[in-house]
Amino acid sequence: MMSRKDKQDLSNFQVKKIALFNVNGAFYAIDDSCTHRGGPLSKGAIEKNTVTCPWHGASFDLASGQALCAPAHAPVGTYNVRVAAGYIEIEI
Numbered sequence: 001m002m003s004r005k006d007k008q009d010l011s012n013f014q015v016k017k018i019a020l021f022n023v024n025g026a027f028y029a030i031d032d033s034c035t036h037r038g039g040p041l042s043k044g045a046i047e048k049n050t051v052t053c054p055w056h057g058a059s060f061d062l063a064s065g066q067a068l069c070a071p072a073h074a075p076v077g078t079y080n081v082r083v084a085a086g087y088i089e090i091e092i
Contacts, residue, residue, distance in 0.1 A: 017042075018079060018090060021062055023049060028062035029079040029090045036072040 017032035019042035030051070032042050039055030050068060052059045058072030065078040080091040 016092065018092070019051070020081070020088065020090065021046060021051065023062065027081040027083065027088060029081045030060065030062060030065055031077040033076070034058055034060075034072055035067060035074040035076055041076065 017040075018029050019032040019040075021028045021030075023046060028049075030041060032040055034041055034053040034055065036053065036056055036058045039053040039058075041051050041053055041060065043054045044051040045054070046062075049062045050059050051062060053072070056071050058070065059068040060066065060072070060076050061068055063078070065075040067073055067075055082089050082091075
């Protein structure tokens with residue numbers, strides 16, 4: 001049984017936007033915000049295993065999260081993805 005304090009702690013989670021991509025049947029999940037200026041990576045163009053930010057053109061590797069070109073230098077977070085019983089599960 002959860003204590004009152006546990007219930008309060010559970011309500012303090014922050015909202016995180018995660019972009020999910022299906023590239024030729026392989027699923028990738030990364031933070032949805034570009035590390036340069038916060039552009040929505042879920043709206044970016046996909047080519048092979050990279051996504052390009054629609055705001056300023058920074059590119060990221062979908063598997064590793066590494067920034068591949070300026071203006072971004074820092075990687076985005078990546079998350080493990082699996083398909084189980086017809087559902088897509090993202091480990092956060």
